Amino acid sequence: MALVATMKCPGRYCGMYNGACTACPRGHRVNTTTEQCEPCINDPMMYEWLYLGFMVIIVIYFHMESLTCFLKKTCGDCNLKSTIKWVLTTMLETIVAAIFTLLSSEPTGKLRLNGCGVTSFLDWYSVFQNPTVKFVETLYCESEVVYPLYTIVYKFLGFCLILMLLVRTWYKPTVYTTASVYATLYFIPGIVLIHSLLCGVIYYSFPYLCIAGSLILTAILMSEHLEEFNDISGNIQKAEFMSQIVMYWLLHGYGILSVVTYNALSPYYLLLTPLPTLFYIVTLPFSQPIVLSMNEEIQDSAARGFDGGMELR
Numbered sequence: 001m002a003l004v005a006t007m008k009c010p011g012r013y014c015g016m017y018n019g020a021c022t023a024c025p026r027g028h029r030v031n032t033t034t035e036q037c038e039p040c041i042n043d044p045m046m047y048e049w050l051y052l053g054f055m056v057i058i059v060i061y062f063h064m065e066s067l068t069c070f071l072k073k074t075c076g077d078c079n080l081k082s083t084i085k086w087v088l089t090t091m092l093e094t095i096v097a098a099i100f101t102l103l104s105s106e107p108t109g110k111l112r113l114n115g116c117g118v119t120s121f122l123d124w125y126s127v128f129q130n131p132t133v134k135f136v137e138t139l140y141c142e143s144e145v146v147y148p149l150y151t152i153v154y155k156f157l158g159f160c161l162i163l164m165l166l167v168r169t170w171y172k173p174t175v176y177t178t179a180s181v182y183a184t185l186y187f188i189p190g191i192v193l194i195h196s197l198l199c200g201v202i203y204y205s206f207p208y209l210c211i212a213g214s215l216i217l218t219a220i221l222m223s224e225h226l227e228e229f230n231d232i233s234g235n236i237q238k239a240e241f242m243s244q245i246v247m248y249w250l251l252h253g254y255g256i257l258s259v260v261t262y263n264a265l266s267p268y269y270l271l272l273t274p275l276p277t278l279f280y281i282v283t284l285p286f287s288q289p290i291v292l293s294m295n296e297e298i299q300d301s302a303a304r305g306f307d308g309g310m311e312l313r
Contacts, residue, residue, distance in 0.1 A: 009035045011131035012122065014141035023141040027106065027148075029116040040116035040147055048115060048149060050258045054206045055153050056098050057254070058191060059160055063090040066183035093167055097159035104155065105148055116147045124150070124200030149203070153195050157188050207262065210255030214248045215276050221248070222280045249273050 009021040015030030015037040017023075024030055024037035031038050044052075067086055099111070106114045122129060127142040144150050164184055195202065202209075221244055253273040260269050 010133060011139055011141050012129045013126045013143060013145055014131065014139055021139070023143045026144055027114070027116075028143075029145060029147070039114075041114050042117060044113050044115040044149075045117065047258065047261045048118065050254070050261060051149065051203055051206060052152070053254070054202075054210065054258075055156065055191075055195075056094060057210075057251070059157070059188075060091060060094050062187045062191075063094065063184070066180050066187070070179045070183070089167065093163045094160060097156055097163050100159045100163075101152060101156040105152060113148060113152075115149070116145060118146050118149070118203065121200050121204065124203065150199060153199075154192065157192060161185075161188055207255045207258035210251050210258065214252035214255065217251075218245075218248045218276050219280065221245070222277070222284075245277060249277070252276065 009016055009030075013023070013030060014021050015024045015028075016035050017025065017028070017037040028037040028039050030036070064087070067090060102111050102113065103109055118124075123145040126145045130138050130140050130142060132138050161184070164181065168181060221241070225241055253270055256269055256272060259265065260267060
């Protein structure tokens with residue numbers, strides 16, 4: 001439905017286009033001053049690029065998880081060379097998909113984007129902001145207000161699926177290749193569903209998801225490999241352990257960088273990136289099971305001594 005311009009255009013996202021008050025076409029956004037639908041030709045802000053990078057990281061993470069899971073189950077004796085081959089393959093698929101996504105978006109053929117920007121949480125859910133004219137008719141003005149941040153994720157995930165099917169069919173069919181394809185066919189639609197419903201929530205919370213995720217993953221890794229303080233020197237020499245630590249540091253630093261960018265904070269906060277790992281190592285001697293059990297025995301002995309003294313009295 002469109003209204004001929006006889007009064008102020010109602011609604012938060014309705015604008016004047018071709019002489020009528022209607023939804024702005026894709027790639028346009030209403031100017032709140034002139035109420036005209038104007039094309040979006042601005043470059044995305046740094047925080048918006050970080051958001052898109054987060055969606056790429058999510059896909060790589062799920063690829064790595066499925067890779068680790070199926071390699072342990074179906075290829076327990078795989079050597080380091082075979083593992084690196086699969087890691088590089090999955091990362092290459094995702095990175096190439098991201099490049100194709102940028103090249104196929106406006107401006108076409110360039111590694112850059114034209115964007116409308118994000119001004120509020122409601123921008124992600126314009127479908128719920130349609131105004132009712134004179135309490136009778138609804139003026140449907142839903143559009144991709146945050147162009148292209150909403151639809152570009154779908155395009156990227158589509159390229160990921162296409163490249164996965166093209167690349168992995170070149171390899172000799174194995175239990176792993178079949179299982180990894182099936183895993184991707186599950187988690188990609190899952191990401192699509194979550195993005196469709198919670199895109200606005202993810203946009204504003206992804207920095208904290210990165211920080212929380214890195215803390216949890218670091219704690220799990222440390223608890224699996226560092227039972228005693230003396231285990232540190234041995235694990236530092238292991239390439240698998242150190243590669244995981246570095247990846248968790250990068251994830252933690254990515255979250256901090258996003259928070260710093262959005263809130264215009266000092267970049268020196270990035271120096272806090274290795275803090276969770278150092279904190280775990282420093283407090284490791286105080287959290288060993290033998291130390292905790294000794295403390296419990298001391299407390300029990302003190303309690304029994306106190307009870308015995310009360311009985312003598």
